Amino acid sequence: MNKQKIKEQKKKKLFFDNFYKHLECAKNAIRTVSDQGMQRAKVMIKGPSLKRDATLRAIRRSGILLNFIRVVTPMPHNGCRSPKKRRV
């Protein structure tokens, strides 16, 4: 019983952290940059994920104008052999 509760709490914490991590980083950056007087931004997103809506909305809502939004995800190529796929 106690173990189950601890496990559920851990899961909840992980979910919360993952969900709000991007947003908090973006908010901090926006605050710092707005204090220094930036007006326009060029957004470049890196990483294979689509969960950037909150970040984009935050940037947009903070009053900073956007020039463009780019995805600059790096693609591995011509390296050593990747590990084999896990068979479940």
Next chain:
Amino acid sequence: MAVSKMFLSWSWALQRSQSHPVQLPKTSSRSSAVAVTASASASARAIGIDNDVSVKSILYPALSLSNILHFKSTYNVQIVVGEDEPEDRIVNRFKKEVLKAGVLQECRRRRFFENKHDKIKRKAREASRRNRKRKPQSRAWAQNKHGSEKKKKDADDDDIDNWELPHVDIPYT
């Protein structure tokens, strides 16, 4: 051959610097080549180019021109945002573009090794998806064709039902 190449580059340099014509010295082939080189460098200095790279580009234009690079785009997806575009529209457009470009599938694929068999399967799947996407109007056409075939089949069945009586005089009444 070397002399002709030198002459070609020299003629190019001559076109480049018509305001400083230099006459070719009339001597034997070896000393002529050496003299051509010396006079070319002299004319380069006269033009005002003191850089070794520029001199080399004048002497060997093909080599310098071949170094021009053609860059590919350094990003996978880009959307240009308007001045007063609403955030919902921005987010939706961005999401749609990312899904269209197929960045997520590619990242997932490159994370693990795939052998020959898996590669063949992936290629086949991609090809079928591409073909399906390429011919959106073929579905309606195929359906229409299917319907017409059905009609033809029904007509044939009606024709070959063999219900008509033969035209023969019957002896009994």
